[in-house]
Amino acid sequence: MSDLLNKKCVPCEGGILPFDISEIHKYQKKVDGWDVKKNTKEIYFLEKNFIFKNFVNSQNFINKVGEISENENHHPDISFGWGYAKIIITTHAIEGLSENDFILAAKIDQIFNV
Amino acid sequence: MSDLLNKKCVPCEGGILPFDISEIHKYQKKVDGWDVKKNTKEIYFLEKNFIFKNFVNSQNFINKVGEISENENHHPDISFGWGYAKIIITTHAIEGLSENDFILAAKIDQIFNV
Numbered sequence: 543m544s545d546l547l548n549k550k551c552v553p554c555e556g557g558i559l560p561f562d563i564s565e566i567h568k569y570q571k572k573v574d575g576w577d578v579k580k581n582t583k584e585i586y587f588l589e590k591n592f593i594f595k596n597f598v599n600s601q602n603f604i605n606k607v608g609e610i611s612e613n614e615n616h617h618p619d620i621s622f623g624w625g626y627a628k629i630i631i632t633t634h635a636i637e638g639l640s641e642n643d644f645i646l647a648a649k650i651d652q653i654f655n656v
Numbered sequence: 657m658s659d660l661l662n663k664k665c666v667p668c669e670g671g672i673l674p675f676d677i678s679e680i681h682k683y684q685k686k687v688d689g690w691d692v693k694k695n696t697k698e699i700y701f702l703e704k705n706f707i708f709k710n711f712v713n714s715q716n717f718i719n720k721v722g723e724i725s726e727n728e729n730h731h732p733d734i735s736f737g738w739g740y741a742k743i744i745i746t747t748h749a750i751e752g753l754s755e756n757d758f759i760l761a762a763k764i765d766q767i768f769n770v
Contacts, residue, residue, distance in 0.1 A: 597722070597725065597726060597731045598722075598726065601719070601722045605715070605719070608711070608712075608715045611711065612711060612712065617711045617737055617738040618737065619735065619736075619737040620735065620736055620737060621733065621734065621735040622733075622734055623731055623732065623733040623734060624731040
């Protein structure tokens with residue numbers, strides 16, 4: 543089990559540096575199947591696609607994701623519809639990735655694998 | 657009140673033509689603030705952005721959208737996060753817009769305006 547599951551997102555109002563690529567790769571190994579991508583502003587984010595058998599199952603999943611993100615006070619961008627969901631995570635305040643993002647990813651994986 | 661609110665989406669497995677642009681414009685007048693756009697495959701869809709004051713309000717809204725779409729058995733593509741939601745509606749089976757799409761749009765507007 544990832545040690546990230548025992549951690550909790552800490553408030554981040556900026557003022558810290560985002561992870562560099564070596565830190566990102568170190569943390570990427572702790573989560574399952576999350577891609578690291580850069581947006582048009584060169585800001586790193588995590589992305590993962592999930593498949594479901596219908597709309598209701600997609601919606602039940604993203605509701606659980608919503609509960610986790612409220613508990614962590616760290617909110618992803620979510621796209622979903624019939625049979626799919628896509629989760630994008632980044633730390634807007636620092637324009638990049640932080641430990642918080644990987645904590646959220648690990649906790650989302652945990653509910654998907656139940 | 658739009659007459660679309662009294663209608664119900666009917667199952668569409670294809671075999672009918674999508675609306676042409678004049679039919680689209682006629683129906684667009686019956687809904688509030690939905691943009692008509694074309695995707696990269698030249699397929700028309702409806703799109704509308706909604707603003708909220710936090711994550712929970714966004715999520716409550718998209719849950720109501722989900723209930724409606726299950727009732728209508730016509731499902732949009734939904735993106736949401738902290739303070740926003742974007743709804744995209746099209747009829748995949750005919751690769752374009754049909755009355756069903758505008759019925760769903762009208763019913764989504766009704767829950768947002770409550």
